[in-house]
Amino acid sequence: MRKVSEFLIEHGKPSREVYLDHENSGWVPPEVVNEMLPYFNQKGYGHPSITNRPGWEAYEVLESTLELVGRTLNVSDGELIITHSGTESNNLAIKGAALARTDKERYKIIVSAIEHPSVIFPARTLEEHGFKLVTIPVDNEGFVDPEMLEALIDEKTFMVSIQAVNHEIGTIQNLEELVKIVKERDEKIIFHTDASDAYARIPLDVKKLGIDMMTISSHKIHGPKGVGLLYVDKKIKIKSILDGALSTQRFWPGVENVPALAGFRKAVELAFTDFEKIVERMKVLRDRLIDGIIEKVPDVLLNGPRGEKRAPDNVNVSFLHVEGESITIELSTRGVYVSSGSACTSRVLEPSHVILAIGRRYEEAHGSILFKISRYHTEGDIEYALSQIPPAIQRLRTISPLGREIMEEAVD
């Protein structure tokens, strides 16, 4: 196996770096790391359900974290379950509720076509156990049509899972309306929302929305990796999907990751301090990046909606005639860190199911690049990115045979 360290030497460390790949992995700001530090070895390093001082200190972290998150979501009598990731929370929501199902006549699970794989794949697994997965298509900006949802739900429907904000194209669903449609039709249908990309970016009021279950992931809001949450309303029954020694969590066995929770707590606190101001600033940077790209680079398609219906942190464009992975590498050598919607599989490039779902062609999907603005970005960061993107795309287009005149046949 080739060592990545050699490759990194060839790559070099760019003199200026702007990280815009918060979709895939958030970095953790120093003030959040500082909050974690004492919990590794100064206090709260114990087990939160053991009766010794470091254990009680650990429990204090759980207690205060869940209380804080509960307040930001207006959660009153539901439960916030601690897992290790958004992926785990989504699995627990979907499979855990399915395992606890009592009414076998309900077997339909409805999800939008642009859900994260950690929602779609668990639902697909349930199909092996007698459930039926129904996917609602979205329009060309990623919105679920409320009337179509209304038409799809029936007395067989067990659960609906529609994310609050799409992770790739930033579409903010009208969750309140969608929940209302489902609940007015049938109170018993469980409504789950994956809010991994919505939490701390748009206001979320669990009580007002009438949501039954909600997924949150720490590293998506500048918290450390290792924490996911699942909110479960009091009236919803779920079962464990993992077995072991229970600590304080009824539905996720094993010791809680207390330092990570302390960091997450700080990340939440920071995100909700001057929430509106932060979000407004992000929107300005977002629009500057979108406008700058469209202005400076020809043959670009914006993926997802514009304006208030787009998440404040999301920018996603397709650069035509060039391929995503080479764009990410080209930009990486220039210190601009982004990701592409397409993933390389053994034979072909697998295009993003989200980009396809909004009606893009394969080759449009292959050139899609995702940027996520964070509250730590400066105007200078965005301008730097905008100074690098046009020449990067330009260079790759020089290499690419696409988008030019028809191939001239030439034979001597």
Place this chain on the structure above:
Amino acid sequence: MRKVSEFLIEHGKPSREVYLDHENSGWVPPEVVNEMLPYFNQKGYGHPSITNRPGWEAYEVLESTLELVGRTLNVSDGELIITHSGTESNNLAIKGAALARTDKERYKIIVSAIEHPSVIFPARTLEEHGFKLVTIPVDNEGFVDPEMLEALIDEKTFMVSIQAVNHEIGTIQNLEELVKIVKERDEKIIFHTDASDAYARIPLDVKKLGIDMMTISSHKIHGPKGVGLLYVDKKIKIKSILDGALSTQRFWPGVENVPALAGFRKAVELAFTDFEKIVERMKVLRDRLIDGIIEKVPDVLLNGPRGEKRAPDNVNVSFLHVEGESITIELSTRGVYVSSGSACTSRVLEPSHVILAIGRRYEEAHGSILFKISRYHTEGDIEYALSQIPPAIQRLRTISPLGREIMEEAVD
């Protein structure tokens, strides 16, 4: 809900503290934390399967961590799967192999009576799906009888899971012999071992042992929480038990916890630097603690074997006539942090299944206290613990009515 912070004020911070509860939660030494720090926001904060510099740096951590662990275990062509905990690794081993089972005639899963709940409970869950769980009893020191194992395995046997070292009483099984018995009888029976309490404490050579799957947990060797590993031999087929977006791990979706992996890597490196010397020192401290307790406190039972067959870090004694939780609290106020084998449930104290399995009575189990020595303990730490344990037990025995003369009837 009562705030734990008020309680902590009443408890006070003892002037000297000795943490001996590494069974339930390990603390993370500063040199391990330091190794994690850059990965939060300096380098490698990206997603290890995304082609940008922070992503490649993240991958470098995975690559070097698995390489290092592989070397310490003498793993050659198997796979080391990254999960978030030992609990998750055990679940993946047992349920993942069961899901991939092709021969439906094999349905017996044999585990020892003293396995961790994260082995026993997944196996019990499989009973709902046509498997049969068979528990091998252990002798009064916790050893599995090889002849009994031989008698239990048959052509119906799908898997055997026996831990390398017991987490509560430190019994070191003769794994090599047990694996040999199973494999000589039938090569196809999968042998899994939960090595959470064995790794970095006793030598483990995967190839020599002939183990098919092995579980490891980071926080049990002074690494951070958030990392578990499962070794899976090349010839063993398993299936995912969690669904989502795959990064570099075929069997555990979601982004890898890179800072935690960097810390774990350092913890492994530290544990295997002067391994023999560290372990010898732990044994000296272990024996000093055992001997000191037995010498200074009457009515004490040692749980588990003595000498070379006992894990170098494990001390477990039952203090008769007093109850475990009050011992842990009493010792906590004295700065000695331990845990009890019994766990409080709604009505009664649930005795440790391990302590019961070695033939202890309930009231003996209730007074069982577990101490774990770490390489960071000094002789002074152990002497301090030994100065606090006798008066703590003495005080609680003054309160307890047990162990005295028969209750005198008195009526005026």
Place this chain on the structure above:
Amino acid sequence: MSTRTPLIYSPKVLEIFRNPKNLGAMQDASVVSQAGSPACGDVIRIYLKIEDGKILDASFESYGCAANIAAASILTEMVKGKTLKEAWMISWEEVAEELGGLPAIKYHCSILAVGGLKRAIRKYIDETRRERPDWLPVDLSKEERQALEEEELIEKMYKKHGRAP
């Protein structure tokens, strides 16, 4: 299996645990009673000195957790100077409240303490062959019943685990 809980006691429980009042066997007790069992993990023994229907003195011994010790201790404080009738009226909720609250998982400690007290009162009246006062029901009170249930529960558990107590 239920979750382990972190047992967030009130500061008061911890304070009493550290400095229990009325601790120890009473040589000249009018009555002694016991509730719980060693196998269950908690035993409370209550000693009362009674004169003219009034509790002059009370003491306890406890095998069990911090809540158990604190509940027994505070109950002995609460009954001193009370008439038997007044003592009988004490509910486990009052004891829990007096302790500054108990985690739900520890309610049984308060129940056991009150169960032990009621047993002592019933036993005293029985043994001294007094007429049953009208405040003393023939049927077991809730706390006495629950203490009994706990004592019986352990036998079921032993059976489940296949061994004699």
Place this chain on the structure above:
Amino acid sequence: MSTRTPLIYSPKVLEIFRNPKNLGAMQDASVVSQAGSPACGDVIRIYLKIEDGKILDASFESYGCAANIAAASILTEMVKGKTLKEAWMISWEEVAEELGGLPAIKYHCSILAVGGLKRAIRKYIDETRRERPDWLPVDLSKEERQALEEEELIEKMYKKHGRAP
């Protein structure tokens, strides 16, 4: 679904990706061929200038990942000065090796480049109506076949996703 891989390229792939040789359309090429498809995410176009059975010059264009670009570039380097027969004998493994190794998931890039080259050679011989040399098999070579398969694969994927390419 397969795992995404981190694509640990050799330093050389990255170096060539940054500074590709023989880039761009060749105005006076003797033959041009293409392999792959935009929908698949990679296209390699190869231009050869051939005289007296010898490749005098070669250039490429590439739509695809870094490995794709590097493979095409290095292949054009490798064929320059070679006879058509020598060029035909180049295997995709040699190209991968010349690149300092490729991650397994990127072997297809090397295959596509060699497939494109072989197509060019075959086409040149076809179009110039030369006699088929004995080193040129009638059946498609492995690399030409795999390029074709990849081009066809995308139609199956489109069908699966219910849309026309």
